[in-house]
Amino acid sequence: MPQKFDVIIVGSGACGGWAAMALTQSGFKVALLEAGSHIEPYRDFHHQWPYQLPFRGSGQPGFLRRYCRGATEYNYRLMIDDVENPYTTPHDKPFSWSRSRVLGGRTLHWSRACDRLSDLEFKAASRDGYGDNWPISYTDIAPYYDRVERFIGVSAARANFLQFPDGVFLPPMPLNCAETMFASAAGRLGLPATPRRVAQLTHMWNNRPPCHYCGNCVNGCDVGAMFSTVSTTLPPALKTGNVTLLCDSIVSHVLVNRENRACGVRYIERYTNRTIELAANVVVLAGSSLENTRLLLNSAKGGLANSSGILGHYLMDQIGGAAVSGFLPVLKGAAIRNDDGKSSGLYFPNFTNIAPQTGSRGFIRGYAMSATGGAAQFPAFAPDLPGFGSSYKKQVKTLYPAFARVWLSGGEMLSRKENFVALDPEVRDKWGIPVLKITCSHCDNDRKLYADFFTRAQELFRAAGGEIVDAKPYLSPPGSLIHEVGTCRMGEDPKTSVLNSFCQTHDVPNLFVFGGGCFVTTGDKHPTLTMMALSARGCDRLTDLAKKGEFA
Amino acid sequence: MTRRDASWAILRAASAAGGQAFFSRWLQAAQAAAAAMHTHSEGSPPPPDPHDWAAYKPQFFSAADFHTLDLFTSTLIPTDDTPGAREACVSQFIDFVVNAAAEYAPAVQEEWRRAMDYLRGQDFASMTEEQRVSFLERISAPERHPSQHDPGFTHYRLIKQMTVHAFYTSRVGLVDVLEYKGFAYLTAFPGCDHPEHHQV
Incomplete structure (x- = not known):
């Protein structure tokens, strides 16, 4: 008789890691399944200078093409192999899907931004009449934001912005010269600005060391100063002795019994191709927004927990695109400083459509910008700088500390039913599991929002005294921000939503879905902190119901 | 350490x-x-470069083409009051990368063959230093004046992009010349x- 677990968690990213910690600490016996390989930060992450790598970061020519966007010679082992794990799109609707299959998932190389949504997002439909409200408001989630921030450690400055609620913060990281100049310019333009709120420690916290300002975050933090599952939530989970960690285990189905209750999962061992079934009283999906939905679609004809027919619909990413870049003349020829060591930047939370009268700029909802500058490791402007010879070399050196950019760190992409995912009837992955066909495009509001960013970013750049070099507007295809959410939305009404406000499926009460899938709107904030807070709230609900004997 | x-x-x-x-x-x-x-x-302090580039033997380019490449890259980034492409062993690195392109990106090798054919046809290796500079000024003109055309421009851009990448990712370019303080x-x-x- 195989072992039966209290809870199976599928996926070990931000939400799966949190769930593993919270549920094992509540005394549940948990199986944590991860499709990718095991990783040890101290063993597997290194500071590598470009000249220490054979191909200086770019990889053997052509080699990285099989990996998802964002893969480099430094980090490709953390990124998914798109040849083994394909997805499809209509020819005229590209979608860029960056995934990780590895213990810790995308927490190993995420941008670490920790933003709280406000009621401007949760109740946006009440303000401008578009789409639906979330079934929760800020007061429902605020205690869980507190709990997550207090545990993972977020360095930030209190700012008292209506649209960007403050939280439980460690001291902020100081601004570099370029960021200081942008903050000064923002003050004169009346734009809100604050150091980017990041899950990077500024002092010792929960037995984790502070950031040592190497700037290597996206290739994996070797000391665990940035939040990731492997540095932060997995160690306390393992300490309980209640977790069985199964890596290289690719879940293909959620198993359901005759009473329409989840009773376990079926998974494939990555290297042996063996199919194994595992039993549990509760199943928690935490394998990323779209992988969760794919798993539900593959688990039953028409999709598991899909009596609403909504599963797969209302896919969103955030709006992103070309940045405005150039030089800050004050910094030309300045002594070289360590400018990229903290790799966070200055953040401009949304400033549009905050007043009660919305839509006055020709679009609804909002966007957030970021800015940074200074001597980054590679002089990104140099390949396109005209010229050669000694004069060129001197010019590169003069401009090196003065390079700066303002980018769109996230604009709200409207939630629309016609943006959706479904199983591709023909294409399967290396393990025979049907892949997703993703159909997603921008609407007019999305394009207007990007255009507004581009104008405002140029104003900001000039206000900081900057000379703009590269300013061609370009709206990136959906998925590019790697903030894909929706397709499994939450709501009060089981006819129009898949999940209730605790991320529990309406149809199958012992099935929870954690991650961005539940998002009703995407807002302009980075989604991870909200996903984790909702997971923490869902774990509380799961624990309460289990104590009442609901899942026996 | x-x-x-x-x-x-x-x-x-x-x-x-x-x-x-x-x-x-x-x-x-x-x-x-x-x-x-x-x-x-x-x-x-930044660690040393683990590769012994000075002892590297070209694998992709012939000895004559490698000499041409060396003249070209050191005209692009010369040795002056700071080290240049030669000290950074830019040509050796380019040979290593282009040679390794055979496996997944053979088209890259074709681009470099065409570039070297072009430079051979122009007898680049026989030019004096002044002639090399004025030759590069001519073929790079579309960089400054996008409406202009030059048959050598594609080849110039290929070599320049790779040279700039190789130079500023080398220890010489990044640490000695740019004086990068991060990491x-x-x-x-x-x-x-x-x-x-x-x-x-």
Whole structure:
């Protein structure tokens, strides 16, 4: 008789890691399944200078093409192999899907931004009449934001912005010269600005060391100063002795019994191709927004927990695109400083459509910008700088500390039913599991929002005294921000939503879905902190119901 | 010595013989580690380049083409009051990368063959230094005047992009020439301390 677990968690990213910690600490016996390989930060992450790598970061020519966007010679082992794990799109609707299959998932190389949504997002439909409200408001989630921030450690400055609620913060990281100049310019333009709120420690916290300002975050933090599952939530989970960690285990189905209750999962061992079934009283999906939905679609004809027919619909990413870049003349020829060591930047939370009268700029909802500058490791402007010879070399050196950019760190992409995912009837992955066909495009509001960013970013750049070099507007295809959410939305009404406000499926009460899938709107904030807070709230609900004997 | 190396030194010492010998070794390692940590608080020095590029034998380019490439890249980034493409062994690195393109990106090799054919046809290797500079000025003109055309421009861009990448990712280009200060172990981030930057 195989072992039966209290809870199976599928996926070990931000939400799966949190769930593993919270549920094992509540005394549940948990199986944590991860499709990718095991990783040890101290063993597997290194500071590598470009000249220490054979191909200086770019990889053997052509080699990285099989990996998802964002893969480099430094980090490709953390990124998914798109040849083994394909997805499809209509020819005229590209979608860029960056995934990780590895213990810790995308927490190993995420941008670490920790933003709280406000009621401007949760109740946006009440303000401008578009789409639906979330079934929760800020007061429902605020205690869980507190709990997550207090545990993972977020360095930030209190700012008292209506649209960007403050939280439980460690001291902020100081601004570099370029960021200081942008903050000064923002003050004169009346734009809100604050150091980017990041899950990077500024002092010792929960037995984790502070950031040592190497700037290597996206290739994996070797000391665990940035939040990731492997540095932060997995160690306390393992300490309980209640977790069985199964890596290289690719879940293909959620198993359901005759009473329409989840009773376990079926998974494939990555290297042996063996199919194994595992039993549990509760199943928690935490394998990323779209992988969760794919798993539900593959688990039953028409999709598991899909009596609403909504599963797969209302896919969103955030709006992103070309940045405005150039030089800050004050910094030309300045002594070289360590400018990229903290790799966070200055953040401009949304400033549009905050007043009660919305839509006055020709679009609804909002966007957030970021800015940074200074001597980054590679002089990104140099390949396109005209010229050669000694004069060129001197010019590169003069401009090196003065390079700066303002980018769109996230604009709200409207939630629309016609943006959706479904199983591709023909294409399967290396393990025979049907892949997703993703159909997603921008609407007019999305394009207007990007255009507004581009104008405002140029104003900001000039206000900081900057000379703009590269300013061609370009709206990136959906998925590019790697903030894909929706397709499994939450709501009060089981006819129009898949999940209730605790991320529990309406149809199958012992099935929870954690991650961005539940998002009703995407807002302009980075989604991870909200996903984790909702997971923490869902774990509380799961624990309460289990104590009442609901899942026996 | 990186912080990791220092902790490995401690671990190695700890796993060595016991008693007096163990403690004396451990203390030495701990002192070395403490010294290394102190250095880190000042910003750890960049490690040496592990590759012996000066001893590298070209694999893709013929000896004559490699000589041509060396003349071209050192005209692009010459040795002046700071080191240039030659000290950074840019041509050796380019040969290594283009040779390795055979497996997944053979089209890259074709581009370089065409570029070298073109330079051979122009007898680039026989030009004097002044002639090389004026030749590069001619074929690079579309960089400054996008409406202009030159048959050598594609080849110029191919070699320039690769040269710029190779030079500024080398230890010579990044550390000696650009004086990059990041990627260090620090105890505090050195924020802006210029009052004038607060009033731009």
